[in-house]
Amino acid sequence: MxxxxxxxxxxxxxxxxxxxxxxxxxxxxxxxxxxxxxxxxxxxxxxxxxxxxxxxxxxxxxxxxxxxxxxxxxxxxxxxxxxxxxxxxxxxxxxxxxxxxxxxxxxxxxxxxxxxxxxxxxxxxxxxxxxxxxxxxxxxxxxxxxxxxxxxxxxxxxTSEHNIVFLEAVKAAITTDAAFLQGDYQTQPTKGLRAAARVYAGWGFSQAFYWEQLYKKLGYASLEDFLVGFWEGFFLDDRDANNLLTMLWTWQHGNxxxxxxxxxxxxxxxxxxxxxxxxxxxxxxxxxxxxxxxxxxxxxxxxxxxxxxxxxxxxxxxxxxxxxxxxxxxxxxxxxxx
The missing domain is CATH 3.40.50.1820 (Alpha/Beta hydrolase fold, catalytic domain)
Structure with missing residues (x-):
């Protein structure tokens, strides 16, 4: 940081x-x-x-x-x-x-x-x-x-309705972790954050990016390596669940x-x-x-x-x-x- x-x-x-x-x-x-x-x-x-x-x-x-x-x-x-x-x-x-x-x-x-x-x-x-x-x-x-x-x-x-739907999946991934405790957690709900990362992974890069396995250009040896190393690592990198949900609300209501x-x-x-x-x-x-x-x-x-x-x-x-x-x-x- x-x-x-x-x-x-x-x-x-x-x-x-x-x-x-x-x-x-x-x-x-x-x-x-x-x-x-x-x-x-x-x-x-x-x-x-x-x-x-x-x-x-x-x-x-x-x-x-x-x-x-x-x-x-x-x-x-x-x-x-x-x-x-x-x-x-x-x-x-x-x-x-x-x-x-x-x-x-x-x-x-x-x-x-x-x-x-x-x-x-x-x-x-x-x-x-x-x-x-x-x-x-x-x-x-x-x-x-x-x-x-x-x-x-x-x-x-x-923000388009299709985008709002995607963000609902991210929100659900975080909030349905039992450790989330309606946002009153003492430690980060890491299962939810890892799940949110997996949702994001299907959207951040295109279908063709994955078809061409361009994640290997970023130094990842396999698809699973990319999902864990890049995506889960991204969401676990000093990012707080309530902060993510606050910004998600801002994004969903952008207009x-x-x-x-x-x-x-x-x-x-x-x-x-x-x-x-x-x-x-x-x-x-x-x-x-x-x-x-x-x-x-x-x-x-x-x-x-x-x-x-x-x-x-x-x-x-x-x-x-x-x-x-x-x-x-x-x-x-x-x-x-x-």
């Missing part, structure tokens, strides 16, 4: 569903220096269960996200274990009692960090993978005058139409986006299919659909395959030049 991050505290942070966190904490890390006129900032939110250091594969002097040029802020999502979460919040909102957090809440907290702590009034871009992509869309809807560009990859502005003023109208919210956008679904993503993003882009004013080719599925956006990383980086470089 990386300890090199900072905490920004928001007192009396009232969430969209009515609960108030007395001391909401946003964990974040920055890369590069903010320029004098504060016009070189980029926000790069985390994803489902991700932590800031797991975004660093797209940051570097040889990348579009060059810290020599840009001030890159990586805020950790509420619920991820570093920012305010079930695992680190005192009573009465501890553990299973942690309140529901929407994507709108996530972005509003990040906006306070960006504006009140750093004094930034305009953003060069907001980018992100998976749930980070959802936050990118939300930034552009919530703060259209502030966000100049967005590049959401392998994610959506509204930019629930931004105040749009009355649930997802299409109207997308139409309100002023930012230049390249929206990048992966060709074989089972969570966020290309057709879903083609539909969303059709309502946006200045957006291009650019499909990440290949068979790595959702994990095309995770920095694990060099060709996918180069493709995303090239698109980001192009967008930043516009």
């Amino acid at each position: 990386s300890e090199d991050y900072e905490i920004y505290q928001i007192n009396n942070f009232t969430l969209q569903h009515g609960a108030t966190l007395k001391e909401a904490k946003i964990a974040y890390k920055t890369y590069g220096q903010l320029n004098k006129d504060k016009t070189n900032a980029i926000v790069y939110p985390t994803w489902y269960s991700g932590r800031h250091w797991e975004n660093e594969w797209l940051i570097g002097r040889d990348k579009a996200l060059d810290p020599e040029r840009y001030f890159i802020i990586v805020p950790n999502m509420l619920g991820n274990g570093l920012s305010s979460s079930p695992s680190n919040t005192p009573e009465p909102y501890n553990a299973s009692h942690f309140p529901n957090v929407t994507v709108y809440d996530q972005v509003r907290a990040q906006h306070e960090l960006v504006t009140k702590h750093f004094g930034i009034e305009t953003l060069v871009a907001v980018i992100g993978w998976s749930m980070g992509a959802g936050q990118s869309f939300q930034w552009a809807v919530s703060y259209p005058e502030m966000v100049q560009r967005i590049l959401p990859f392998c994610g959506s502005a509204r 930019v139409g629930n931004t105040p003023g749009f009355n649930g109208d997802h299409e109207a919210a997308l139409s309100s986006i002023k930012a230049k956008a390249i929206v990048m679904p992966a060709e074989r993503d089972l969570y966020f299919p290309v057709d879903d993003e083609k539909y969303e882009v059709s309502f946006m004013q200045d957006a291009e659909l650019r499909v990440i080719p290949g068979v790595w599925g959702h994990f095309a956006g995770a920095g694990m395959n060099e060709e996918d990383t180069a493709f995303i980086d090239a698109a980001l470089r192009e967008l930043l030049a516009r």
Whole structure:
């Protein structure tokens, strides 16, 4: 775990569903220096269960996200274990009692960090993978005058019903472990976490990825080795069950139409986006299919659909395959030049 991050505290942070966190904490890390006129900032939110250091594969002097040029802020999502979460919040909102957090809440907290702590009034871009992509869309809807560009990859502005069904399986895997104890466990429900990993394994990569046995490129000797070593290891890597369920709720309820003023109208919210956008679904993503993003882009004013080719599925956006990383980086470089 990386300890090199900072905490920004928001007192009396009232969430969209009515609960108030007395001391909401946003964990974040920055890369590069903010320029004098504060016009070189980029926000790069985390994803489902991700932590800031797991975004660093797209940051570097040889990348579009060059810290020599840009001030890159990586805020950790509420619920991820570093920012305010079930695992680190005192009573009465501890553990299973942690309140529901929407994507709108996530972005509003990040906006306070960006504006009140750093004094930034305009953003060069907001980018992100998976749930980070959802936050990118939300930034552009919530703060259209502030966000100049967005590049959401392998994610959506509204969670589809098919995606919700998948997440129900993940939820069931965790909560039906007898050790879960309705969220009041003293030790992690590891059987449930391992089961959730097995559910995830059938979705994160494409059918063709498995057909071609590309997990061997990642150093796994067999399918079972991959299921245990990569997937179960992923879910057991300092990830808390209640935290996962909190972020899962946020994911299931993702919808930019629930931004105040749009009355649930997802299409109207997308139409309100002023930012230049390249929206990048992966060709074989089972969570966020290309057709879903083609539909969303059709309502946006200045957006291009650019499909990440290949068979790595959702994990095309995770920095694990060099060709996918180069493709995303090239698109980001192009967008930043516009």
